[in-house]
Amino acid sequence: MTKRIAVGATVFATCCIALAYASAFVPGGGEWGAWSMVIGLATMVVSLMVLGVARRGRGVGRLAVPLAFTFVVIVAGFGAALLLPVETVGGRLVLGLPLRAALVLYGVGLLPILVLPLAYALTFDDMTLxxxxxxxxxxxxxxxxxxxxxxxxxxxx
Amino acid sequence: MIVLTPISLLQGGTLPTLAQPTIIAVAVAYFLVVAAIGVWAARRTRSASDFFVAGQGIGLWTMAVAAMAATLSGFAFIGGPGLMYSLGMGAVFIILPIGVSGTLGAWTMAKRIRLLGEARGLITVPDAIAARFNSRLARGLAAVAMLVAIIGYMATNILALGLVIDAIFGSGLFAGLWIGMAITLAYSVSGGILAGVYTDLFQGAVMSVASVLVFLFTLKVGGGDAGFAGTILPVDAPFLAPWGKMTPLAALSFFFVFGIGSLGQPHVVHKFYMLREPRKLKWYPLIMSVAVIISLLLFIGVGLAVKSLVVRGELPPLERADDATPFFLLRFTPLLLSAVVFSGVAAAIMSTVNSFMSVGAAALTHDLPIAFGRKVTNELFWGRMSTVVISIVATVVAGASGTLVAFLGIFGWGLFASTLVPSLAIGLNWSGATRAGSVASIATGLVVTLVFETLAFLEVFTFPAGVTATALALVSSLLVFFVVSWFTRHSAAATLDDDVRFVMEV
The missing domain is CATH 1.20.5 (Single alpha-helices involved in coiled-coils or other helix-helix interfaces)
Structure with missing residues (x-):
């Protein structure tokens, strides 16, 4: 059942990404196209992970937390970059970068590295091999x- | 005339002439170490398994660092910082998926590929596709797609290697191409992938240390009193916007193509077969991810520092973005460190070329004959011969026409991604995928990539910002994979042998 849902989610994600590219051919499609891409990317990354994690007759168990975290980080990071106002000179910097760039680089780029490899290692013996x-x-x-x-x-x- | 495109930038790009005694001495020392590894590996290469998958005897650290080194190529040190200098934060989207792609690859493929190798003694990526779908056609198509992509990808890498050797030794581009190919070929033919992975380990370790040191220098001199942001924002705010100087869709498209597409890069997937003990995969994502992050510090640091230095007037605006790293190194770091980085770039490109030689030779010697119902009797000998043939073809292509090289290089990554991702990343994890779905998706990836890239190259049309042939081909092959598998779902169970089914369910 888990795998079936993951496959369905991957199909949905592929359609979202296809729609995002289609938006580039439509006048004024850029904004909703970007959102379609964000949803598609986050869904595809996590649904593929679920496909790899789920074993016969079992769900994702305690890996649900890091997987959900990954989805939230990607949507929130890219979503914030789309929604937040453009920074002004003299505005707040986060670790040396304007807020939106920092959310993307440190949020989407680095936060998952602190969580996913450890989640993989800590669940390896009973959930992977x-x-x-x-x-x-x-x-x-x-x-x-x-x-x-x-x-x-x-x-x- | 050589026309450099973003893909050729990714492979290394051009360098100003560097010939100086220290740089030449370090480069010679580097090549001597590589030669020594080649000799050592040649003595241990006695079978096709040794030649193609290092006899399944590689340790975890070696495999993880080799995978990192093969992934990054010269891109991390030359093309990447140049792209960062010109596109700003948008260039970061190429490396941003590293946060998830290491673990994603481990969950979806590493274990299953390695276990298929354990159960059946598989040695190639098309082997895995053939075992999963019980299909000689899928194997053959995957091998053809890989060979086409490998020739293009190798040609761009050899061109970049020629440029670096020319810059270091002043040999001229033509001689640089053949010298670079000859050195790589020498250790690849004798020591096979065994020489490649240990060269990768050496080179990856040097790259990591050099990256950290250069990054420290970028922090010291790049930002000035106001820091990177304080310097750049007032003059060029879009540079530090989250999408840099690109549209959001274009930046996010990088994330898709380089993140999801990374699951179909055979020179990385192939390394999973080599791991001695499958349960050592436990720490693979952590080691791989940390190694990549460390090696990419230079990418971001140099891009930001050079931009900052240009804004402050301490460097003139660069005529070529690829000059960002050489200019920074030669002006702001000790010569010895510069020399190590320049040699590291050459070694990084060589390690990628070696990986492609091995994967290509395996496709030619092993997969294509089996796809036609034949088996080569002496795979080790013919593997070595194939390595020579592929290398010569790629070098001739690299030297023949710059625009052709650029054209071929563009769809190298895209072909790997669009032809292999559905069958590997999804097919190995979903028992509902069918043989017809796999064959159709590989064919779709091959045709869509070739047709759209050719039409774009001939300037028949121009894609809107954010849309690339690679992305369209990947999306198309995924959709075709699902649709055809759904229509042929009654045949899904018939393609699975017991051992393969167990590997997919475990």
Whole structure:
């Protein structure tokens, strides 16, 4: 079920991105096109992550939090850059950059790096690849090679 | 005449003549280290598996740093800062996806690719597509698309390498092209990808250290008393706007093409096969992401610093944006550091070329014959021969026509993205994807990229701001992948073998 929703979300995201590019051919389409792209990008990034995370019969478990965080950061970062007023000279700087640029660079660019790789590592053993999973793959590999060997021998015979 | 486009800027661009004893000495030392690694690797390369996937014996740090080095190429040090200098913050959107793309790639592909390698001994990206969709046609199409893209991409890289060697040694461009290709070919043919990844490790480590040091210099001299923003904002406010001097759609389009498109870069995906122990992937996104961020400090720092220096009148406006890094280094950093960076640029381009040589040779020697129902008996020998042939073709193309090189280079990234992302990033994670969907999406990516790029090159039409052939091809291939898979959904289950199904569900 989770994968099905993720696939649906990826299709939706692809359509949003296609619509964003279509907006460039329409007079005055720039503004809604940018929003369509923001929604499409955030959805596609997270839905692809969900596709990769979700295992048979299981959802995303405690990874729901970092995944939701990623979606919010992308939408909020780019959305703020679209909505906030243009900075004036002498305006507030955040870590050396005007507010909107800082939200994009530090928010969308850096914040996920503080969260996603750690979420990946901390959930790796039980949600990504356990010793038992690996042993099963190796056993299937042995079966596959035996089958291939038998087919080759049969073919030669 | 060589016409440089944004893609050729990404690969390295032009450099002013640098020939100085210190720079030449460091470059020679660099090449000697690369040669030593090549000799060492050649002694350990005894099979096709050693040649193409380093015998699946690479450690995590080596793989992560090699993936980083192959991803960045000379772009991080030359083209990127130049783009930042001319586009402002808009250029950042090329590297902005790093925040998510490392972990995205790990979740969607790293584990499954590595496990397919474990279960079936796969060695190429089309191998994975063929195993997933049980299709020789999908394998063959993917191999053809990769070969076309690789020739174009390699040609632009070899051209950039020729420019750097010419700048360092004053050899002339033609000689620089062939010297650069010969050095890269020597260690690639003898040591295969094993030589490549350890060269990447050495070069990636040097790049990281150099990037941090140069970044510190940009902070020291670039901002002045008012800081970057205080200097630039009053004179050129759009430079520091969130989209820089681009439209929001154009900047966001960079994020899409370079973020989602990164999932289809075979020279990076291919490295997942090489990891010795699959469970070491646990720390891959963290190491990869941090390594990339460190290496990109120079990209942002130099772009901002040079702009700031130009605004303050301490540097004349640059005639060529690509001169940003060389000018900054030669005027504001110690010569030894400049020399390390210039040699690092050459080494970075060489590492990318090596990766393409390996991936291309595998497509030619391994995938195309299998797609036609044949198997090459001595893959190691023919892999080496293919490496030579591909390299010579790419170098001839690089030297033959500048505009042709630019044209080919433009759709290199786009072809990889539009032909491989649907089948890999989605196909390996969704059992509803079908063979027909995969074949149709690869064909769509190939045709749309070639047609739109050709028409744009011939100036038959001009896209509006923010729209590129690469982006349209990627969107089209994704849509076709979903639509065709839906219409042929009754056949989805039939394409999955038990071991592949388990790898996809685990």
């Amino acid at each position: 356990s010793e038992a999973d690996l042993a099963r793959v190796r056993a299937l590999g042995v079966e596959y090679r035996a089958r291939q060997g038998a087919d080759a021998a049969g073919g030669e015979g």
